[in-house]
Amino acid sequence: MSTTVTATGDRISLVGLSARGHHGVLPFEREEGQLFTVDVTLDLGPRGTAVAAVTDSLDDAVDYATVATAVVTIIEGEPVGLLESLADRIAEKVLSYSRVRAAEITVHKPQAPLDVAFEDVAVTIHRVSDAAQSSEPAESAAAPAAEPAEPEARRHTSHRAQSPDEHLSGAAGATGAAGIAASTTWGSQAWADDSQDSADSVDSAQASDALSAPDLLSAQPASQSPLRAEPEPVTDSAAPDLGDQDEDADHLLEDALMAAVQADDEPGYPDFGAAEQEAAVGGPSPVVDDSEGWVTQDSVADAAAPAAPIDSLPAGLPIQLPGEGRHRAETGIGSPQDSYLDQQEGLPGLPDAAGDEAAAAGLGGESAASAALLDPTAHTADSAEPADSARPAGSAGSADDPGAFLAQAPVTDAPEEAREDQSAPVVAAQAVDPLDQRPGRPVGAVIALGANAGHVLVNLRNAVRSLQGAEGLEVLQVGPLARTVAEVLPDAEPQPDYLNTVVTALTTLTPRELLALCQQLEAEAGRVRTTQWAPRTLDVDVISVEGVTSHDPELSLPHPRAHERAFVLVPWAQADPFADLDGRAVAELADEAPGRDGLRWLAFDWLDTDNIPDKPTGPYVAPPVLEEDPEPMEVVYEATRNERSVADAELAAEYLGGVGGLGSDPQAGHAIQAVQSAEPRSAAAQPDLPSEPQAEGPGAAQGLDNPFAAASFGTDYAVPVDQAEQVEQPEQVGQGEQLDLGQHSPFHVPGQAPPAGAEDSWDAPLQWNDVIGGGPGSGPRQGS
Numbered sequence: 118m119s120t121t122v123t124a125t126g127d128r129i130s131l132v133g134l135s136a137r138g139h140h141g142v143l144p145f146e147r148e149e150g151q152l153f154t155v156d157v158t159l160d161l162g163p164r165g166t167a168v169a170a171v172t173d174s175l176d177d178a179v180d181y182a183t184v185a186t187a188v189v190t191i192i193e194g195e196p197v198g199l200l201e202s203l204a205d206r207i208a209e210k211v212l213s214y215s216r217v218r219a220a221e222i223t224v225h226k227p228q229a230p231l232d233v234a235f236e237d238v239a240v241t242i243h244r245v246s247d248a249a250q251s252s253e254p255a256e257s258a259a260a261p262a263a264e265p266a267e268p269e270a271r272r273h274t275s276h277r278a279q280s281p282d283e284h285l286s287g288a289a290g291a292t293g294a295a296g297i298a299a300s301t302t303w304g305s306q307a308w309a310d311d312s313q314d315s316a317d318s319v320d321s322a323q324a325s326d327a328l329s330a331p332d333l334l335s336a337q338p339a340s341q342s343p344l345r346a347e348p349e350p351v352t353d354s355a356a357p358d359l360g361d362q363d364e365d366a367d368h369l370l371e372d373a374l375m376a377a378v379q380a381d382d383e384p385g386y387p388d389f390g391a392a393e394q395e396a397a398v399g400g401p402s403p404v405v406d407d408s409e410g411w412v413t414q415d416s417v418a419d420a421a422a423p424a425a426p427i428d429s430l431p432a433g434l435p436i437q438l439p440g441e442g443r444h445r446a447e448t449g450i451g452s453p454q455d456s457y458l459d460q461q462e463g464l465p466g467l468p469d470a471a472g473d474e475a476a477a478a479g480l481g482g483e484s485a486a487s488a489a490l491l492d493p494t495a496h497t498a499d500s501a502e503p504a505d506s507a508r509p510a511g512s513a514g515s516a517d518d519p520g521a522f523l524a525q526a527p528v529t530d531a532p533e534e535a536r537e538d539q540s541a542p543v544v545a546a547q548a549v550d551p552l553d554q555r556p557g558r559p560v561g562a563v564i565a566l567g568a569n570a571g572h573v574l575v576n577l578r579n580a581v582r583s584l585q586g587a588e589g590l591e592v593l594q595v596g597p598l599a600r601t602v603a604e605v606l607p608d609a610e611p612q613p614d615y616l617n618t619v620v621t622a623l624t625t626l627t628p629r630e631l632l633a634l635c636q637q638l639e640a641e642a643g644r645v646r647t648t649q650w651a652p653r654t655l656d657v658d659v660i661s662v663e664g665v666t667s668h669d670p671e672l673s674l675p676h677p678r679a680h681e682r683a684f685v686l687v688p689w690a691q692a693d694p695f696a697d698l699d700g701r702a703v704a705e706l707a708d709e710a711p712g713r714d715g716l717r718w719l720a721f722d723w724l725d726t727d728n729i730p731d732k733p734t735g736p737y738v739a740p741p742v743l744e745e746d747p748e749p750m751e752v753v754y755e756a757t758r759n760e761r762s763v764a765d766a767e768l769a770a771e772y773l774g775g776v777g778g779l780g781s782d783p784q785a786g787h788a789i790q791a792v793q794s795a796e797p798r799s800a801a802a803q804p805d806l807p808s809e810p811q812a813e814g815p816g817a818a819q820g821l822d823n824p825f826a827a828a829s830f831g832t833d834y835a836v837p838v839d840q841a842e843q844v845e846q847p848e849q850v851g852q853g854e855q856l857d858l859g860q861h862s863p864f865h866v867p868g869q870a871p872p873a874g875a876e877d878s879w880d881a882p883l884q885w886n887d888v889i890g891g892g893p894g895s896g897p898r899q900g901s
């Protein structure tokens with residue numbers, strides 16, 4: 118079921134922005150939180166999108182992605198008691214965007230604590246901006262939708278103090294789910310830009326309004342809300358008023374642009390000037406046609422009736438009601454097409470090299486596009502419509518065109534001479550790798566972590582903390598810790614269970630920078646790359662980056678195997694119940710994942726509680742080391758296939774302390790067999806390994822015979838060769854022998870008894886199977 122109302126201006130709608138909030142009057146609502154979903158309709162005035170449509174620049178538009186993030190930030194922000202208050206806060210925020218003249222906000226609370234069966238509770242409010250009201254005082258007084266002056270004034274001041282930092286932390290509250298639901302755009306507004314929206318832009322917009330000719334709203338009938346009815350513009354050659362703009366200069370420029378457009382008398386660009394004409398004669402415009410959302414004078418009169426409820430308005434603007442997809446928030450994994458389009462959309466304001474290049478090519482912003490438009494003879498709609506014309510067939514990371522993201526610069530057929538003409542659209546095709554592009558706003562990212570050798574728990578905790586402290590990354594959610602059966606290559610020896618988790622985040626890093634960060638964490642945990650899918654002290658994979666699709670083997674996005682990996686999907690779905698991967702709900706994928714049964718337990722609050730009671734035991738596997746020993750005293754771990762990383766002696770000592778009680782030995786670090794950084798062995802060099810990791814069968818079946826999965830085992834240890842020589846060998850070798858991975862194994866796996874009393878140590882857990890367990894959880898842990 119859906120309901121429609123009519124709004125007469127250009128509109129942007131965001132439907133189903135969902136996030137968890139703590140609003141409500143009951144204590145448990147404050148404590149536990151629940152789902153809130155918000156629908157927002159922004160009324161931009163009668164010509165609110167006209168300039169953006171011509172310039173095709175986000176600078177001239179309301180960036181809906183920014184709005185979406187702002188709304189989610191409010192949902193997740195300071196709790197209020199009433200839905201009305203929440204809706205009001207959201208209205209206040211969205212009205213602070215200078216181009217927004219009025220807004221309708223619906224807040225849904227489908228999990229409200231009612232004693233009866235119900236589908237949804239929702240409150241809808243509509244509000245008019247100060248700018249719109251001040252340009253038509255009479256309207257404010259009479260318009261049923263308009264708020265009294267005082268609340269409006271308050272509304273516009275309460276968010277002005279928001280600092281960039283505050284904004285960033287607010288943005289961090291935006292779940293990947295909701296913030297991304299409305300857009301996969303690489304927006305042009307960076308954090309700092311966004312943070313100013315409610316202050317500077319409003320002020321400047323108001324100043325701009327004061328200087329400008331009366332705008333269209335001011336010419337409306339006194340009781341007419343911008344969400345309701347507006348007079349049809351009639352042809353007028355006077356310079357049009359386009360509504361509020363950020364700068365006076367912009368305003369004048371846009372006036373000129375539109376005049377130029379009018380001079381072209383181009384179909385599709387309705388004439389301007391009705392407002393001015395109407396204002397001049399002091400009466401309403403003549404009656405006009407009522408097609409396409411424009412209403413007749415009669416309907417204007419109707420709308421002017423006091424206290425007309427919004428739902429009594431004529432049909433025109435679809436407003437989605439509960440149950441119509443508002444839970445379909447997505448992780449933002451864009452389709453290749455999305456990704457491509459995103460690049461296009463983000464072009465003008467990109468702060469990175471790509472954006473600069475585009476700007477240098479004369480394509481980058483309002484001014485360039487505007488300049489072209491100022492010359493009516495130079496302007497055509499085509500020249501200002503870069504997205505489609507620039508899209509090469511099969512680009513945007515489609516499966517056909519791996520990794521090729523043709524970029525951003527509009528491609529036209531303009532001749533060389535025209536390019537020299539400043540007024541002509543400039544032609545340039547820029548191949549820009551999206552993996553190197555910095556997003557213009559924080560975008561959602563999902564990172565998966567896993568470990569099954571060495572100090573797995575310590576390593577995972579450290580890695581998550583490092584992510585929490587990383588620059589350019591704001592951790593949103595840390596998933597529960599999942600103990601999972603190791604999925605191994607076909608015919609490979611079984612391995613110890615993994616501990617896995619997933620972190621969701623917002624980031625302004627380029628995808629490649631994000632990968633580098635992940636690999637740095639692996640290196641810091643002493644990751645040694647040996648064979649494919651070998652046991653590892655830490656694995657940190659980039660699962661997805663909002664709006665980016667890549668088939669580059671160095672960084673494939675979304676991670677090509679994520680959709681079938683229970684060890685990724687289950688913790689991810691817990692961290693973000695609304696997550697989507699390639700258009701499918703992650704929770705659903707998790708249920709269907711072949712390794713689903715290999716999930717042994719989930720532990721919540723695992724980051725900072727030692728109270729994880731269930732301690733299954735099993736053989737310990739030491740971190741792998743390579744066999745070569747060219748420089749005996751240097752402990753080198755290979756961090757990535759391109760880098761070398763030297764593990765510090767402390768790490769080595771700690772490791773040894775863990776596995777053999779040698780941590781107090783200052784020489785212990787040297788006891789690890791020195792290894793040489795090397796390229797990971799390709800599958801081709803390992804005849805018994807497939808070139809691509811194969812999808813695993815159900816982990817449970819595998820786990821039945823897996824000694825590492827056993828619930829209660831003798832204490833067996835694998836240690837590096839050199840260390841094994843230094844420590845007393847236990848009599849029992851037992852299950853540890855099963856760790857031998859055959860001729861390609863880098864391991865030597867003697868049994869090794871732990872020092873007495875060390876088994877329960879959390880500081881230096883000797884056997885990770887002893888320190889993990891499924892405790893009663895309380896839900897995904899918040900990131901900050």
Ligand SMILES: Nc1ncnc2c1ncn2[C@@H]1O[C@H](COP(=O)(O)OP(=O)(O)OP(=O)(O)O)[C@@H](O)[C@H]1O
Pocket residue numbers: 632646649650651656657658659660669670671672673674675676677678757758810
């Ligand atoms: N989305 C991604 N996340 C992390 N690494 C990736 C990604 N896509 C490609 N790679 C590349 O894969 C290479 C091997 O990574 P790694 O050793 O972590 O693989 P793995 O964890 O053993 O296997 P899998 O990728 O199946 O999880 C890395 O050098 C990296 O450049």
Ligand SMILES: Nc1nc2c(c(=O)[nH]1)N=C(CO)CN2
Pocket residue numbers: 566567568601602603604605614615617650656684
């Ligand atoms: N359970 C589990 N199995 C795996 C994992 C992992 O993280 N968890 N990672 C692998 C290679 O990345 C291979 N197999």
